[in-house]
Amino acid sequence: MAKTDNMAKEDKSIGSGWHFSPDAIHKPAEVDTAAPPSAGRRSFLRKGAAMAGVALAGAGGGASVAQAAKLTVPEWSRTMGKPIPPTDYGMPIEYESHYVRTRSDVFVNRQNYSDWSMSPLQKQQGIVTPNGVFFERHHNGTAKIDPEQHRLVIHGLVKRPLVFTMSDLMRYPSVSKFHFMECSGNTLTDWREPRSTTVQQSHGLLSCAQWTGVPLAWLLDEAGVDPKGKWVMLEGADGSGHLRSIPMEKIMDDVLIAFGQNGEMLRAEQGYPIRAFVPGWEGNTSVKWLRRIKVVEGPAHVRGETARYTDPMPDGKWRQFSMEMECKSVITSPSGGMTLRGGPGFYEIQGFAWSGNGKITHVDVTLDGGRNWREATLEEPVMDKCLTRFRYRWNWDGGPARIASRAKDSTGYVQPTVEDLAREREIVGFVQHHNGIYPWAVSQQGEVTNAIG
Amino acid sequence: MLSVKLCGAFASALFLTFGAAQASSYPERPDVGFGQPISEADIQPWNIDIHTPSGAGLPPGEGTVAQGREVYQARCLACHGEKAAGGPVYGTMVGGIGSMTERPRVLTPGSMYPYAPILFDYTRRAMPMDAPQSLSNDEVYAVSAYIYYLNELIGEDFKMNAETMPQIKMPNRDAFIVDDRPDAQAERCMSDCPPIGTVADAEWKAGD
Known part of the structure; x- marks a missing residue:
């Protein structure tokens, strides 16, 4: 895709483009600042059309209500559009070529096979992450597997070991569910001090999709689980042979053997042709390129269950099998690297909340670093173990602010601060499972920066 | 007593009725079976996991430190460096024993692994990175011996095999605790709350 000058500029200043920066949203002439955050959909819808019109008009910004220039009829209204090709796989328009996932660049690996890429959360619309920007984490690159030749085997403590082809698996009735996926290492660069500039860098090991597949319980039932079988090993067919027990x-509750993601077959980097999907649990348990399922009495305690994906604890201890991703949220707009170009006035704060233990019930937003909190609006649908988008209408007074979100889930658990977490865990080295409240600082110039630590 | 019996009976009935295979979040399993039977013998080429606490699954074969040094020089050194002390791609695989209560904790197979066979399981399935599953079992035993020798967990004359490997005493054996979260207890304070704290705040107060 050809890059225009605009795009080159976009690439250099992540977070300041018109696509997602609040500078695209004019301060409307009148904002009902008295309206509570839960003013609700009706009020939003009433104003929505007018506001969207202003935003799309684009240029300018700021508090003044200057007269707009006289309209001209653009080229695209006086020519034919592009014809429909016989077949194609549609791609975003070239102006959106900045919407890309980015390889880990705060924690930089010295090879790119056991590595990860971060999803551009600040640019995502809605709660579903497009497949092309869904985050990646591989242990030995992206495997390329011929679905005709791929086999999935179930064995161990079962009456009848079974092998399945992809055609076999796709003959079963399937189920589709919306769920987030988050890497246990998401946000690990930013515990003690700000190291990431953008929310893509700090929180981009997070994505959400509709997953389609077959409940693993059905296949295990077919194989006949021995009552001694209490754990299930999942193993990948890639060069890392990644394995988790x-x-x-959990397997019997909701684990899927997934082949579909957001309306199409899995992308290669998401485990094509088949992966496990373990709702709400750390991403690496959803083993990609799944080849083998073994029913066992207890976990194997392999490297990925002992030396990796464990949490340093006080007294030299390590917490093991900490697999649920606890309730977490982050403001994605305005977020690090953005600038409130419109000056003081109206901005919609928005972000994501999610919990591996249930549904999001509340999200609160602070503007003063945590002294006072106001409830944000949760946008439907609010689903179990799924990204939930929250919104809060903010009339920025132009002063320095410290903004953050705090989520609560259906178990009653409230998202903690890193201070709360550090009272329980040892924050040393490669610390996983960071679900701490994440503040952004807004300067008087409207610049938004990472304020963790 | 009666109630205990009833409870037991109830539990068994539940187990029989729903079995181990009732998926609670999804519809009932269709009465079909599309999997093809296969014997455990025919699965063996893929059956590479080791139950690392016991060593169950470790294959026949053996390797020595000297043999392992040769395997290492040929297949591992390019990434992991001389004597596994760290190379152009990865950090050290030696040392760190006793560092778990220090900062930083130095994480190596010697300092971190609770069970010695973890190294066999991982090396066989995933190493070397450019040719996984290409080492013979003897070579995996040998290179494991070399790494544990460099970590001073075994002597130079150690013969690594399915019998000896699980018996190596690993310093981090008892360091693991099972997930006990939720641990942090936060409240949904709405006004006049303490400001968002930091890791340093927690440590400062803990040190007070």
């Missing part, structure tokens, strides 16, 4: 209870 999962308790039978």
